[in-house]
């Protein structure tokens with residue numbers, strides 16, 4: 001189940017010497033066992049561990065190992081309707097997975113120095129995009145500190161879809177600083193460019209926080225056709241499930257039959273209920289039903305899909321307003337998040353898409369997908385500069401774990417040559 005459990009358990013690691021000592025499975029089990037006088041001869045591990053796992057392993061965050069440890073602890077015991085917990089699998093059975101060992105490994109792993117936040121995998125996924133390629137070429141030529149360098153930077157920014165306004169701002173600021181002799185060489189100027197790119201994105205790198213008091217916290221996803229809405233919902237469903245949120249999905253893309261099937265498949269794979277009606281059903285009715293069901297079940301998060309629509313289709317844009325109003329009849333604060341999914345390969349057209357969707361339904365967060373491969377990527381800067389709407393997630397591939405909480409520094413560094421990155 002969790003290959004990560006099988007890591008080398010040698011205790012004499014540098015971490016152990018530096019005081020971050022790894023606890024052994026026996027030490028953890030002993031620490032959590034009931035006092036000897038009152039203890040049964042072999043206390044059920046589930047009973048002693050469940051609370052400790054809950055206490056020690058955070059439910060939220062990006063750490064997939066946390067979910068795995070919780071799973072191991074949960075599956076290690078069964079609880080009678082009234083009686084105490086007992087071990088689900090006898091300890092002597094070869095199928096027995098020792099949850100104490102799992103927790104020990106988790107405690108050890110969580111004391112290891114953390115990788116820079118969210119960075120792993122970004123460079124591998126984004127390294128091939130136009131932004132990265134343009135800048136890779138520029139930096140490899142060992143440029144001189146002069147006007148030509150500024151021109152080349154401007155061309156690279158425009159080619160990568162950063163947009164005229166944002167590119168002009170960036171290069172204008174670098175030119176001013178160059179004239180004030182702030183840079184000793186081209187490398188110093190490129191470092192300054194990196195810092196300015198990060199500074200442009202930092203104000204919008206605001207993760208989506210699920211308000212636990214809103215039951216359910218309603219996320220309405222919108223966007224044009226084929227940008228990755230349904231796939232993103234599937235990935236979010238997995239993320240929120242792993243984080244321990246109760247979840248429900250509403251199959252509001254009643255236009256494309258495959259979208260309902262796609263969402264149901266994601267729901268089944270992740271053990272999440274999906275509220276759906278037939279094809280061509282009124283999406284506002286689906287959203288209404290789902291919110292009622294989620295409310296009566298006390299579900300923590302409801303994510304509603306909608307059909308893709310062109311921002312120029314006035315009738316369909318009006319339909320989004322209707323979904324919003326219908327949700328508001330059950331909970332005036334719903335939807336709590338209107339998440340617009342934007343395809344990172346769209347280029348500057350993304351700006352007019354966002355403008356129209358924002359006018360129709362008041363977008364509160366963005367997901368920029370398909371930033372991997374050949375995407376230009378630069379549109380993220382243009383979006384940040386023009387709208388300042390939080391970018392919640394970045395899609396850097398098709399696997400569930402490729403939907404990353406947007407991290408300004410990781411994003412910029414993934415697209416600049418490694419020598420420049422922090």
Ligand SMILES: Nc1nc2c(ncn2[C@@H]2O[C@H](COP(=O)(O)OP(=O)(O)OP(=O)(O)O)[C@@H](O)[C@H]2O)c(=O)[nH]1
Nearest residue numbers: 225226227228229230231308369370395396397398
């Ligand atoms: N490479 C890559 N592909 C992605 C990413 N996100 C989504 N996709 C792919 O984009 C395609 C379209 O995704 P869907 O989720 O069906 O798009 P949609 O917005 O729901 O489509 P409509 O319902 O037609 O509007 C699928 O093939 C996805 O696998 C990403 O971050 N990277």
